[in-house]
Amino acid sequence: MSEELKDEMKKLKEELANMKEELSEMSDRLRRKPRGFHIDMGGKIHDYVGDIMEGVAEGISGELERSVFIGPHGIRVSRGRREEDEVKTDPAKAASAMSALGNEHRLRILGELVYGGRYISELQDKLSEITASTLSSHLDVLEEAGLVAQEKVRGRYLITIPGRMAYKMAKKIARLIEKELEPE
Amino acid sequence: MKYTNYELGNESLKIVKDATLLKNERCVVDALEGSLALPVLIDEKVQGYVFHGTGKLLVDSIIETTKGAVGKPTVKNLKHPFIMLGGAEEIKDNLANADTSDLQNLGYERADAFIEHAEELCERLLNGKHCHVDFNGKDSRLFAFLNEEGKLDILVSKDDKLVYKSEKKVYLSKGSKNVLKRPKEIIVSRKGKTVVIANNDILIEK
Numbered sequence: 001m002s003e004e005l006k007d008e009m010k011k012l013k014e015e016l017a018n019m020k021e022e023l024s025e026m027s028d029r030l031r032r033k034p035r036g037f038h039i040d041m042g043g044k045i046h047d048y049v050g051d052i053m054e055g056v057a058e059g060i061s062g063e064l065e066r067s068v069f070i071g072p073h074g075i076r077v078s079r080g081r082r083e084e085d086e087v088k089t090d091p092a093k094a095a096s097a098m099s100a101l102g103n104e105h106r107l108r109i110l111g112e113l114v115y116g117g118r119y120i121s122e123l124q125d126k127l128s129e130i131t132a133s134t135l136s137s138h139l140d141v142l143e144e145a146g147l148v149a150q151e152k153v154r155g156r157y158l159i160t161i162p163g164r165m166a167y168k169m170a171k172k173i174a175r176l177i178e179k180e181l182e183p184e
Numbered sequence: 185m186k187y188t189n190y191e192l193g194n195e196s197l198k199i200v201k202d203a204t205l206l207k208n209e210r211c212v213v214d215a216l217e218g219s220l221a222l223p224v225l226i227d228e229k230v231q232g233y234v235f236h237g238t239g240k241l242l243v244d245s246i247i248e249t250t251k252g253a254v255g256k257p258t259v260k261n262l263k264h265p266f267i268m269l270g271g272a273e274e275i276k277d278n279l280a281n282a283d284t285s286d287l288q289n290l291g292y293e294r295a296d297a298f299i300e301h302a303e304e305l306c307e308r309l310l311n312g313k314h315c316h317v318d319f320n321g322k323d324s325r326l327f328a329f330l331n332e333e334g335k336l337d338i339l340v341s342k343d344d345k346l347v348y349k350s351e352k353k354v355y356l357s358k359g360s361k362n363v364l365k366r367p368k369e370i371i372v373s374r375k376g377k378t379v380v381i382a383n384n385d386i387l388i389e390k
Contacts, residue, residue, distance in 0.1 A: 012379070014258060015371070015377075016379070019361065019374060020199075022358075023360075062271070063323055066326045072198040085228055116248075117248065117253075140293045149246055149253050149255075149256060149257070150257070151244040151246060152212075152242040152243075152244060152246045152258075152259055153209065153211060153212055153242050153243075153257075153259060154210075155242060158246060158248060158252075158253035159252050159253060160254070161251050161252035161253070161254060162252070165252075
């Protein structure tokens, strides 16, 4: 394993340890603060926080010896071929996801959301060619397909990981087709 | 019934006007008109209530990463009893004494039945431990919701900190730091960096 990777892993481990400490302090304060928000719940919340952060830190240490891929956007530590690669995708489900993508307006909406969460009014301003009711129904379709998630308290719409992947894929296919159809 | 330093009120109340028990950037808890309420006294002061009736819980348990949003918002109808500690003063105008018919509407044939139910719930949450509550912050609350499986879901909110724990997920948020634990997956996000552990893989995004 390269020294650079070891250093990177060490830094990340330190950062996770700091997060763990901060979150533990946060829950400790909830439990102990005499003039604040204190209720002794048998350390339940403290334990949850501890378990989560412990799991993250231990996971990283344990994975160091496994396959490591360093890309431009980050690091992937992989134990082997993932289970999902071996599972056949149901064509009906795939068609449903593709169907949600198969609309110019919905692709425009995804194109706006890749820059960050947006309120419906912001989307309306950016996509003024789409009427309010149509925009709302397109968002419903995207949400149903799992490409977009809506915050229920703030109301913002967020693009999900599958949504971002689907948008990228649609753009890539369009570019490839365009290239293929160019006259020679 | 006195435990260590807290006790429950003797008279059942009801919500006469829909009450928002907690509202901040990430969560909302509402209790609706007709729900029953029983005061929880700590050090002889009303510090919270046990509610039973109808209500709604919303938690934006979603983490934004550079690759896209992870998680789903939590939306629950509160049909089962739940405890709220903190914010008692803010809803006292929404409450009035409950009568027998109010209790019967929620399936309590005896006046004491709701109190006994509330006692049981408090005992489960507080587990007979000594408890000190001093909620100064406007949004400082602790909720324990009885879920469909008969277990307690916990929501703690104070300033910009939020902890929500249910059977299937744990969500922690403090400013720009977020943690979401779901079955087989943990996502940690902090200042634009994300660590995802899933399917035996770890993905660290810069």
